[in-house]
Structures are given as C-alpha cells and as structure tokens.
Amino acid sequence: MSKARMQLMLCSGTGCHATGSKRFHEALDAELNRQGLTDEIKIVETGCNGFCAVGPVMLVQPEGIFYQKLTAEDVPELVEEHFLKGRPVPRLFFKEHMSKEKIPHIDDIPFFSNQVYRAMRNKGAIDPEVIDEYIARDGYFGAAKALNEMSSEEIIDEMLTSGLRGRGGAGFPTGLKWKFAHSSKGAEKYVLCNADEGDPGAFMDRSILESDPHVILEGMTIAAKAINATKGYIYCRTEYQLAIRRLEIAIAQAKEYGLLGTNILGSGFDFDIEIYQGAGAFVCGEETALMRSIEGKRGMPRPRPPFPAYKGLWDKPTILNNVESFANVPQIILKGGEWYASIGTEKSKGTKVFALSGDINNIGLVEVPMGLPIRTLIYDIGGGIPNKRKFKAVQLGGPSGGCVPEQHLDTLIDYEEIAKVGAIMGSGGAIVMDDRTCMVDMARFFMDFIQDESCGKCTPCREGTRRILEILERICDGKGEAADLKSLEDLCEVTSNSSLCGLGQTAANPVLSTMRFFMDEYKAHIFEKRCPAKTCQALLKFTVDAEKCKKCGLCFKACPADAIVWKKKEVAFIDTTKCIQCMSCYDKCPFDAID
Amino acid sequence: MWHTYLISAFKTNPLATRGVCILPTAVVSFLPWQTSLNQKTDKVRLEMEHKDKSMIIDGRALRFTEGETILEVARRNHIDIPTLCHLKGATPTGACRVCVVEVEGARTLMTSCTVPATAGMVVHSESPEVIRSRRMTIELMLTSGRHDDCLVCPSSGDCRLQDLAFRYKVKGATFTPSGVKYPMEAANPFILRDFSKCILCGRCVQACNEVQVNEAIDFGYRGAEAKIVTKGDRALKDSDCVFCGECVQACPVAALVPKNARLVPRMSETRAVKTTCSYCGVGCQMNLHVKNNRVWHVTGCEEVAPNHGSLCVKGRYGFDFIASEHRLTTPLIKENGAFREASWDEALDLTARRFKEIAGAHADAVGVLTSARVTNEENYIAQKFARTVLKTNNIDHCARL
Numbered sequence: 001m002s003k004a005r006m007q008l009m010l011c012s013g014t015g016c017h018a019t020g021s022k023r024f025h026e027a028l029d030a031e032l033n034r035q036g037l038t039d040e041i042k043i044v045e046t047g048c049n050g051f052c053a054v055g056p057v058m059l060v061q062p063e064g065i066f067y068q069k070l071t072a073e074d075v076p077e078l079v080e081e082h083f084l085k086g087r088p089v090p091r092l093f094f095k096e097h098m099s100k101e102k103i104p105h106i107d108d109i110p111f112f113s114n115q116v117y118r119a120m121r122n123k124g125a126i127d128p129e130v131i132d133e134y135i136a137r138d139g140y141f142g143a144a145k146a147l148n149e150m151s152s153e154e155i156i157d158e159m160l161t162s163g164l165r166g167r168g169g170a171g172f173p174t175g176l177k178w179k180f181a182h183s184s185k186g187a188e189k190y191v192l193c194n195a196d197e198g199d200p201g202a203f204m205d206r207s208i209l210e211s212d213p214h215v216i217l218e219g220m221t222i223a224a225k226a227i228n229a230t231k232g233y234i235y236c237r238t239e240y241q242l243a244i245r246r247l248e249i250a251i252a253q254a255k256e257y258g259l260l261g262t263n264i265l266g267s268g269f270d271f272d273i274e275i276y277q278g279a280g281a282f283v284c285g286e287e288t289a290l291m292r293s294i295e296g297k298r299g300m301p302r303p304r305p306p307f308p309a310y311k312g313l314w315d316k317p318t319i320l321n322n323v324e325s326f327a328n329v330p331q332i333i334l335k336g337g338e339w340y341a342s343i344g345t346e347k348s349k350g351t352k353v354f355a356l357s358g359d360i361n362n363i364g365l366v367e368v369p370m371g372l373p374i375r376t377l378i379y380d381i382g383g384g385i386p387n388k389r390k391f392k393a394v395q396l397g398g399p400s401g402g403c404v405p406e407q408h409l410d411t412l413i414d415y416e417e418i419a420k421v422g423a424i425m426g427s428g429g430a431i432v433m434d435d436r437t438c439m440v441d442m443a444r445f446f447m448d449f450i451q452d453e454s455c456g457k458c459t460p461c462r463e464g465t466r467r468i469l470e471i472l473e474r475i476c477d478g479k480g481e482a483a484d485l486k487s488l489e490d491l492c493e494v495t496s497n498s499s500l501c502g503l504g505q506t507a508a509n510p511v512l513s514t515m516r517f518f519m520d521e522y523k524a525h526i527f528e529k530r531c532p533a534k535t536c537q538a539l540l541k542f543t544v545d546a547e548k549c550k551k552c553g554l555c556f557k558a559c560p561a562d563a564i565v566w567k568k569k570e571v572a573f574i575d576t577t578k579c580i581q582c583m584s585c586y587d588k589c590p591f592d593a594i595d
Numbered sequence: 596m597w598h599t600y601l602i603s604a605f606k607t608n609p610l611a612t613r614g615v616c617i618l619p620t621a622v623v624s625f626l627p628w629q630t631s632l633n634q635k636t637d638k639v640r641l642e643m644e645h646k647d648k649s650m651i652i653d654g655r656a657l658r659f660t661e662g663e664t665i666l667e668v669a670r671r672n673h674i675d676i677p678t679l680c681h682l683k684g685a686t687p688t689g690a691c692r693v694c695v696v697e698v699e700g701a702r703t704l705m706t707s708c709t710v711p712a713t714a715g716m717v718v719h720s721e722s723p724e725v726i727r728s729r730r731m732t733i734e735l736m737l738t739s740g741r742h743d744d745c746l747v748c749p750s751s752g753d754c755r756l757q758d759l760a761f762r763y764k765v766k767g768a769t770f771t772p773s774g775v776k777y778p779m780e781a782a783n784p785f786i787l788r789d790f791s792k793c794i795l796c797g798r799c800v801q802a803c804n805e806v807q808v809n810e811a812i813d814f815g816y817r818g819a820e821a822k823i824v825t826k827g828d829r830a831l832k833d834s835d836c837v838f839c840g841e842c843v844q845a846c847p848v849a850a851l852v853p854k855n856a857r858l859v860p861r862m863s864e865t866r867a868v869k870t871t872c873s874y875c876g877v878g879c880q881m882n883l884h885v886k887n888n889r890v891w892h893v894t895g896c897e898e899v900a901p902n903h904g905s906l907c908v909k910g911r912y913g914f915d916f917i918a919s920e921h922r923l924t925t926p927l928i929k930e931n932g933a934f935r936e937a938s939w940d941e942a943l944d945l946t947a948r949r950f951k952e953i954a955g956a957h958a959d960a961v962g963v964l965t966s967a968r969v970t971n972e973e974n975y976i977a978q979k980f981a982r983t984v985l986k987t988n989n990i991d992h993c994a995r996l
Contacts, residue, residue: 281817298814303689303709456795456814456821457690460728463735466819467770487769494731497703497724498692505703 004042006083009059009124013048013207014242015364020071021056027072031079041083047211047246048203049124050365051111054094059106059124066106067092097361097383111362114381116343116369118351119167119327122212123365128246131253134214140259142330146222147267150333152182155226159329161337163349168194168285168322169397169426170502171348171415174329177319180309181227184317189229191220191271192313192320194290195236195243198282199398200449202429204353205323207365209236209243212327213250217260217273219326222333224271227319231272235290238277247275282453286501287312287320289455300455301501322427324353344370348414352428356382359389359434368413375409378432389434392533393517397426399446400506402513403439422513424506438535439518440525444472446510454503461504464495468511476536480526488515540581546571548593555585555594650716665707665718666694676720677729677762679755679794679847681708684903685801691794692732693759697722704728730763737767739819740791741774748792748849749856752863755847756794777822783832785854785912786843793850795821799842806905811835812842840911844894844904853892853912860886869896872910873974874967875994877901879910890914916968954985962989 008028012021025043032038049057054068065088067078074092081087093102094109103109117123126133134140146155159175166172181189193216197205209216220232236244251273254260262270276294278284284299291313293299312318328350332340341349348370354377357363361383368377378384378394385391393403402423404411411417415425433442451465468491471484492508492515499505515522524530531539544555549571556566563578564585574585574594586594649656652669659668664687669676680691687708695704699717704725707718719725736742736756745751760767777790795814800823803812811834815824825834843851865884872879879902884892893911897904916922926942927934937945954961963981965974974992981990 283817300814303687303706305709305711451818454818456816456818457688457797459690459692459732459735459794462795462819462821463739464731466773467735467738470770490727490731494728498695498728498732499703500689500692500706 004040006041006063007061008041008043009046009049009061010043011047011049011055011057011124012045013052013055013210014203015048015052016055016057019055019069023072024056024058024070024075027075028079031075032083035079035084037079037083044127046124046126047128048207048365050115050120050207050367051362052365053361053363060088063088064106065104066094066109066112068094097386110380111364111366111383114372114376115367116351117367118331118340119215119324119353120208120212120365120367121331122215123207124211126212128211128213129249131214131250131257131259134212138334139214139330140218140254140265142333143218143221143259144265146225146333147265147269150225152226152228155222155333156182158333158337159226162328162332162340163337163344163347164325164328164332164340165348165415166322167324167328167352167427169400169424171425174321174325177309177321178223178226180307181317181319184310186317188231188314188316189227190313190316190318191223191227191229191232192290192294192318193220193232193234193326194285194287194320194322195234195240196278196285196290197237197240197323197427198285198453199400199427199429200446201357201395201431202355202398202427204355204365204428206240206243208323208327208353209240210246213243213246214254215327215330216247216323217250217254219321219329220273221260221264221271222329223319223321223326225269227317229319230270232274233294233313234273234275235278235284235294236275237280239280244275244277251275281455282449283455283501283503286503288501290320291318298455300457301503303500324428345412345414345417347416348425352413352425354428354430356430356432358395358430358432359385359437360432361386370413372413373410374404374413377413377430378409382432385432385434387434389436392433392435392437393439395423395431395433395442395446395510396429397424397506397509398429398431399450400424400502400509401426401429402509403433403442403517405517422509422516424509436533436535438476438531438533439514439521440472440531441476441533441535443511443514444469444476447472447507450503450507454507458498458500458504460495461499461501461507464491464499465504465507467491468495468508472511475522475525476531476538478525478529478536478538480522482526484526485515485522534583534586537581540583541576542574542579542581542586542594544572544574545593545595548591550591550593552590554588554590558584558588560584648714650712650714650718652718653720659712663712665696665698665705665710665712665716668712669707669718669720674720676707677759678708679759680796680798682798682801682806682845683897685805688797688801691736691796693729695725695728695732696720697725726763729759730765733759733763733765734767734769736794737765738770738772740776740793741772742767742792742848743772747857749852749861750792750849752861754849773819776820780830781854782830783838783854785838785840785908786831786836787852787854787856788831789850789852790822792848793823794848795823796847797823798845798847799823799851802841802845803836806845807839807841809835809837809839809841811837838908838912839906840908841905843911844906856892859891862892865891867894871971872906873969873971873994874907874909874913879906881906881910883914889918950985954987959987959989961985961987962991963987965990965992967992967994 010025032041051057056070058067058070078089081089088104090102093104095102106112122137156175156179159178164174166174195205195209224232261272281299283289284293286301287308289299289301294313308318310317344350351367351369353367355365366381391406393405395403404421404423408421411421418425447469451469454461454465456462471488474480492512495508496505521532524532529539551569551571553566555572556564561578561580563575564572566572649658652674657668657672666676676694679693680688689706689709694707696707697719698705775791780788800813804810812823812825815822815828862884865886867882868885869882872881880896880899882894882896883890893914895902895904895906926937926939928937963977965977978990981987
C-alpha cells in the first residue's frame with residue numbers, strides 16, 4: 001500500500017465527472033509529475049462523495065481539507081501553495097450559503113457534520129477498485145465472523161435485533177425476510193440484490209455501488225450463509241455502467257482473495273455472485289418482475305402469495321434486498337445488532353440515505369440517522385432553498401411516494417411517521433420544490449412516468465393511470481371541470497386498492513397526496529383557470545400592476561416576442577395576443593410588478 | 596429504487612391461527628339486513644371455533660382443502676365470483692382484477708383466483724368496495740379500444756365483457772374511448788386479430804404458452820401501449836403460430852375470432868352439437884356450432900378428456916368441405932375413360948355386382964380406404980362392411996395417426 005504523506009481523495013462520481021473531475025485529475029497528475037511529487041502525494045479516485053452540488057470536490061487527507069468547484073486552472077496554485085508550502089487555498093473552500101463564511105475542514109461543514117455514515121461509511125474514503133483498501137477499513141471482517149463463528153440462526157437473530165428494515169422503500173424487516181427464507185425448504189436458494197434503481201431523482205444505490213462495491217458482496221455473502229444459499233445475483237440497471245464495471249472488478253478480486261466462490265475463508269461455505277443487467281424497465285424493481293426478468297422472461301409482476309421467500313427465482317426460496325440494505329449488513333454482524341439499533345426511533349433503526357435534489361442548495365447524497373426531522377434534512381444538511389425562494393414541499397419516495405408540505409416539515413424520518421402524512425420513506429429520493437412549482441403539474445409529471453412504466457398487465461394500473469394522466473393533463477391545460485376531481489379520486493382509490501403490484505398500488509400516491517395538501521391549486525386550475533405557481537403554460541396570462549411598476553423597461557428589453565409596449569417614464573403593457581408565456585419579463589422584473 | 600418488498604398482504608390475525616375468526620364490527624354494510632347477517636356470522640364463527648380448514652365467504656362457513664383458492668372454494672359452493680382472465684388449467688395471473696374480493700385484514704383487495712384459502716379467512720365477495728372496484732375495472736376495459744359496437748360484433752351474446760357490463764350495469768361512458776391504436780390483422784386464413792377489442796386479459800397468452808406450450812405470443816410494449824405480440828411483433832403467419840386456435844377459444848371478447856366470423860352467424864345464434872373429431876385417432880371431443888343445418892364454428896369441449904377444450908388447426912378450422920360447392924351430389928360411373936352421372940340404384944347395383952365378382956373370385960383382392968372427412972359412424976360402418984361382408988382386413992383410413 002502507498003505510504004504517501006498526502007492522499008487526495010478526488011471524487012469521480014457521476015456528478016463530479018459531469019462537472020469536470022476528469023480534466024482536473026489529468027491536470028493535477030501532470031503537475032504532480034512535473035514537480036516530482038508523485039511518490040509523496042497520491043491521488044485516489046473515489047466513488048461519489050455525496051456533495052454533488054459543488055463538484056468536482058476533493059478531500060485532502062490526512063488534514064481533512066475540503067475543496068470544491070475545482071477546475072484545471074486551479075491546479076498550479078493548489079500544488080504550489082497547499083501541497084508544497086502547506087498553505088491551504090481559501091478561495092476553493094466551501095462557502096456557507098447564509099453566512100457566506102468559508103469553511104476549510106470537512107468536519108465543520110454542516111452538510112457533512114449532520115450526517116452519520118453507516119451504509120456509506122467508505123464513500124470517498126477508499127479506492128473502490130482496490131480490495132485492500134476495503135479490507136483495511138474492516139472489510140470482509142463481518143463475513144469472516146458470520147461464516148466461521150456464527151450459525152444461520154445467530155445471523156438472523158442479529159439482523160432482527162438490529163431492526164434493519166428494507167431500504168428499498170417498503171420497510172419490511174430484513175431479518176424477518178431472511179428468517180422466512182431460512183425456514184423455507186429447498187436445496188437451492190438464491191440471494192438477490194436489487195440495484196435496479198429507477199425513481200426519478202434517486203441515485204443512492206448507484207453511488208454505493210460505485211464507491212464501495214465490496215460491501216454489497218460481503219452483505220450478500222452473509223445473507224447467503226443466513227439462508228443457506230449458494231448463488232446470488234445483482235440485478236443492476238444497464239445504464240449504471242461504472243457501477244457494473246466496479247462490481248465486476250470487485251467480484252474478480254474477491255474471488256482471487258478467496259472471499260467469494262468455493263470454500264470461502266476456509267469455512268467450507270460456497271457462494272457465487274453474478275451480475276444481471278436489467279434492460280431499463282422501472283417495473284423490474286418490483287421483486288417478482290425482477291425475478292422473472294432474471295429467468296429471461298418479460299419483466300412482469302406476478303401475484304403474491306406465494307411470496308419469494310417460499311417461491312422466488314425459478315420457484316426456489318429467494319430473498320431480495322436493496323443495495324442500501326446489504327450495505328448495512330457487514331457492520332451489523334461485526335458490531336452487533338444492538339449497536340445498529342442504538343440510533344433511530346422505536347420502529348425505524350439506524351440510518352437512511354437520501355438523494356437530495358430539486359430546488360435545494362446542497363444537492364447531493366446524504367446519510368442521516370432515523371428520527372431526524374425532515375426540516376433538519378432540508379435546511380441544515382440541504383442548506384435551504386436557493387435564490388431566497390420559499391419552500392413548498394418535498395417529494396419523498398419518488399413516483400410511489402407523496403409530498404410533505406411546509407406544515408409537516410417537523411415530521412421525523414421514520415417509516416410510520418412519514419406514512420402518516422401520506423408519503424412513504426421510499427428508496428430515499430427527496431425532491432425539494434420551491435413556491436414556483438405547480439403541484440398539479442408535479443402530479444402530472446409522476447403520472448406520466450408511471451403510466452409509461454406500467455407493465456400493462458393489470459387493468460387498473462394500465463388503464464387507470466392513463467385516465468388519471470388524461471385528467472391531470474386536461475386540468476393543466478385549463479380544460480378541467482368540476483367533475484374531474486371526483487373522477488380523479490375514484491380512479492386513484494381503485495388503482496391503489498385493486499392493482500396487482502406495488503407499482504400500481506402506489507401509482508396514485510402523488511395525486512392523492514397533492515390533492516390532500518394542495519387542493520386549492522387544483523381548484524384554482526379548474527375553477528379560476530389559473531396556475532398559482534405559474535408553471536402551466538396554457539393558464540398563464542400576464543399583466544402589469546401599474547402601482548408596482550417603476551417604468552424601468554427591463555421587461556420590455558427581456559421580451560423576445562415584442563409583446564410588451566413600453567416607453568420611457570410610462571407603465572409597461574403586455575399585449576396578450578403576442579405573449580408566448582415564456583416568463584422572461586416575469587423573471588426579470590425586480591419589483592414583482594408582473595403577475 | 597422503489598418497493599423491493601411489500602409488507603405481507605395479510606396482517607396476521609393471532610386468533611386466526613387458532614382457527615378463531617373475528618369479524619370486525621367495522622365492516623360497512625350496504626345490505627338492509629346487515630344486523631341479522633352479523634348475528635348469523637357470529638353464530639357461524641362460533642361453529643368454526645377449533646375447526647381447521649374453514650373459512651367464511653359472505654357469511655357462510657365453508658370447508659376447504661389445502662391449496663384451494665378463494666375462487667375455487669366459492670365456486671364449489673355456488674358463490675358466483677365473476678372472472679375474466681382466469682383460464683382453467685393454467686397458472687392464475689391475477690391480471691384483469693375482476694375477481695377481486697375483500698379479505699378482512701388485507702391491505703388491499705385480493706384476487707380470489709390467486710389467493711389460497713387459509714383457516715379463519717373472512718371474505719366478502721360483493722362488498723361495496725368490491726363492487727366499486729369491479730365497476731371501475733369494467734369501465735376502464737370498456738373505454739380502452741373500441742367496445743361501442745356490440746351490434747355488429749361477432750362475439751355479441753358470447754362476450755364475457757358484455758356479460759360483466761350487464762351484471763354491474765356499466766355503460767362505458769365515463770371516459771373517451773381510446774379507439775384503434777393497432778391495425779387489425781387478417782393476413783392469414785384462420786384468425787382475425789382485432790386489437791381494438793383486446794382488453795389484455797392475457798388468456799390467449801396462457802392458452803398458447805401453458806396449454807398448448809407453443810409459446811408464440813406474449814405481452815409486448817409497456818403501459819397503455821401494451822399489446823399481445825409474437826416474437827418481434829410480426830404477423831401470426833410469420834411467427835411460431837400453428838393456428839391451433841386455442842387462443843381464439845380462450846379470448847373472452849372479439850379480439851381473436853375466426854377469420855370469417857364477421858360474415859357468418861354469431862356463436863350465440865348457433866346450437867352446439869357434441870361430436871368426436873374424425874381427423875385422427877386421438878378422439879378429441881368437439882362442439883359443432885350449427886344453424887340452419889350447417890356447421891359454422893367448431894370449438895373444443897372444455898370439460899372432457901382427452902383434449903379438454905384443445906383442438907388442432909384441422910379439427911378447429913377444417914370443416915369447410917361440409918358445405919363445399921364442389922361436393923358430388925350424384926354418383927358418377929366411369930365408362931370408356933369418362934364419368935357419367937348415374938342414379939343411386941344403378942351405381943349401387945353396379946358396385947355390388949363387381950364386389951361380388953372380384954371379392955368372390957380372389958381372396959383379399961378388395962381393399963377399402965375411408966376418409967377423415969366422413970363421420971366416425973360412417974367409418975365404423977365401412978370397416979364392418981369390409982370385414983364382415985367383403986371378408987377382408989384390407990381396410991385403412993387417410994389419417995391413421
């Protein structure tokens with residue numbers, strides 16, 4: 001292993017890659033070469049650091065200095081000042097949104113300091129393509145303990161004690177699932193990992209796979225021992241090429257080290273893992289559809305019972321856990337279920353990873369303890385809403401979830417508490433919306449997604465979601481009628497109550513939840529033909545408030561359609577026949593005179 | 596990732612495992628006689644105590660055997676739960692959602708065709724919630740594609756969707772019909788595929804893949820674009836289809852009908868005459884659908900061995916010869932290399948005379964060859980005639996499988 005005096009943990013996750021971490025890496029490499037520092041200073045390409053909003057990011061270890069928004073042009077100054085002279089470069093420090101204070105040390109940045117790392121404990125800390133680095137951080141110790149010192153029953157007991165619940169969304173106790181599969185009779189059993197992450201705005205699983213692939217292999221091996229399976233599959237969506245590549249490397253390395261394959265760690269236990277690439281169907285995240293897909297059939301759910309713990313892949317007892325669930329397993333086995341259960345609420349233990357996105361300052365990946373108020377997640381970790389806008393709601397659980405509005409922001413992150421306000425914990429997608437988001441339009445967006453991704457097998461989901469979408473489109477188009485509200489309610493309830501699988505049963509959640517909290521917006525669209533958030537184009541009609549107008553002419557200059565009549569020292573006027581509802585004038589007016 | 600695992604559909608009732616069944620008072624009633632029903636159920640519940648393998652459907656305590664579904668228990672006890680996608684002999688798919696019932700303690704409505712009966716289970720087969728769901732499901736089916744032309748539909752009177760619409764008084768007027776999305780396919784001699792009538796119940800897929808195991812069709816595309824397709828979405832004639840017509844018989848609507856179905860009497864106008872297929876030795880049981888002394892359709896008899904409703908392309912579609920214009924209507928006698936019309940008397944006399952001359956002079960000089968296109972009874976008579984009258988075993992048949 002390297003004995004460099006300094007390690008540069010450069011994020012090469014998708015977000016940072018997109019903002020130019022590769023270019024920065026090349027420049028840094030060249031500069032270190034030029035200065036002859038390559039033996040002293042080592043660059044480590046890590047998986048996603050989580051703080052995607054300010055990428056590319058780099059952590060300088062062992063000092064813990066965190067740099068953000070790096071470009072190739074910053075390289076000479078960084079190397080000269082910091083790496084040679086020991087004077088960190090404040091210009092590249094993280095800047096607090098409100099106080100504008102510059103914070104050099106990673107542990108002092110609120111985005112990081114409020115987090116608790118368990119599933120993501122190795123993110124940004126190791127090179128995901130080097131097994132030794134994983135082992136150095138207690139990697140495979142959990143598997144060693146499980147395989148050599150524990151019985152299946154003991155493993156399951158530990159999992160039950162930990163209180164870990166399925167992190168894919170539904171929150172079924174992981175230990176209980178394993179217990180069912182363990183007691184299920186059959187010589188052949190399977191362990192599956194669900195990495196078919198499909199929610200819009202969710203990238204937790206991808207980041208874990210990219211930054212710490214071995215933890216999944218280890219978690220699956222422990223699960224295999226618990227239920228006595230010999231074969232595992234990781235069902236990963238084919239778009240996640242980097243994750244797949246790193247998993248392949250990890251599997252090869254683990255096999256070479258005797259940590260996977262036959263007679264693992266001399267315990268006499270055999271377990272092999274294969275990667276299966278999904279073809280991009282959202283519904284294949286549903287467990288029975290996923291299994292059918294691995295069997296080579298069309299990804300389409302089947303009714304349960306029988307549950308997969310009794311009849312799963314190829315009709316054999318099978319367990320399926322989400323990436324994040326497996327990422328928690330090795331530490332639970334190593335440190336004990338009680339250690340894991342020491343944080344969280346009564347029924348929701350441990351931590352949960354969220355992908356913060358939308359109208360929020362600190363877009364990125366965060367891991368927080370259960371029981372944290374959603375407000376802390378949004379304002380302290382997330383850094384609040386950009387451009388001084390007002391928070392409106394956060395969509396939890398993606399298209400299967402619901403929105404949490406301002407008045408429920410103090411809801412705790414807990415499976416039951418979140419369900420009480422009509423949302424679901426989901427896999428961890430958290431899309432934040434400010435006051436310029438139309439909630440009807442948002443419901444329409446998710447319904448559009450769902451009706452596209454419905455497999456088409458059962459009637460309520462296939463036809464019901466289409467009709468719901470039709471009505472929502474009509475409302476957004478200004479053609480909504482009073483009867484539409486009743487139809488929507490009926491359709492949503494029947495779709496939820498009668499659909500075959502989770503996709504259909506939860507498809508109406510975004511509509512039901514927005515109708516619950518933002519009925520006034522639906523009514524404004526239908527009865528007043530008005531979109532309060534100014535999103536639905538067909539309903540936009542702009543006028544100038546003569547009292548507020550300061551006659552500056554900014555709107556006149558901004559209009560691309562010559563729809564604004566204005567002369568110096570005169571109030572502007574909008575010609576609605578020419579207006580193309582582009583909102584340029586609305587955005588430009590500093591006095592809120594255009595409405 | 597969204598749901599990887601949904602919480603067990605049944606919240607286990609701790610009492611249920613002991614064979615005790617609790618009917619919550621919260622069950623909302625739409626029946627005026629609910630009070631007496633509750634009292635009755637209470638009585639039934641008491642009777643069920645300490646009895647394994649009993650459940651309650653609509654207030655009746657019913658015994659079941661391990662592995663039976665709710666639907667099977669209900670049908671055995673003459674409780675009519677409607678179904679649509681359910682195909683006997685194939686794995687239940689739970690696709691259409693017409694057979695949903697309310698199971699106490701379950702999070703959602705459950706499909707009775709897939710859920711196994713369990714001890715202490717309490718089921719309501721026609722509760723208001725069930726009826727509401729069924730009505731909406733039927734409404735959604737009626738407005739998908741084109742179902743507004745029953746007057747000219749070949750399946751009218753023999754259509755499961757029509758029956759359901761009638762039973763639940765659904766008109767299909769709530770939503771705008773989505774109309775024709777995929778063009779009709781008629782490029783083969785046997786089957787007409789009308790996608791605008793298809794409600795995607797999947798019975799044809801089950802029939803093809805599980806009953807005939809021919810695996811020519813399956814679901815294709817997603818969501819509202821879904822369609823039953825062959826491999827590569829080709830026409831049936833270019834696919835693995837062997838035109839056995841199993842799918843046509845399974846289709847509950849008019850999405851799959853015989854090619855000429857639009858020109859001949861509808862199935863509901865005909866009278867079924869049960870007979871045995873004469874094409875081969877399997878002895879498939881089939882129904883000839885007859886009107887005005889003419890066979891218009893052939894279907895397999897579903898309840899009997901050996902075929903349990905299945906037929907092959909010949910059995911199902913090979914009957915046009917019966918009413919063919921090319922059939923001989925008078926006997927012909929060949930003289931000097933040419934045929935001339937003759938009377939039956941003359942023809943029979945000639946044949947009898949020649950048989951006597953030849954069969955009497957040389958043993959086994961005569962052979963009899965019969966046809967699959969005459970009835971089995973006639974074939975029987977022919978072999979009897981050969982063996983007892985002509986005294987020869989030289990008797991054979993064109994389809995000796």
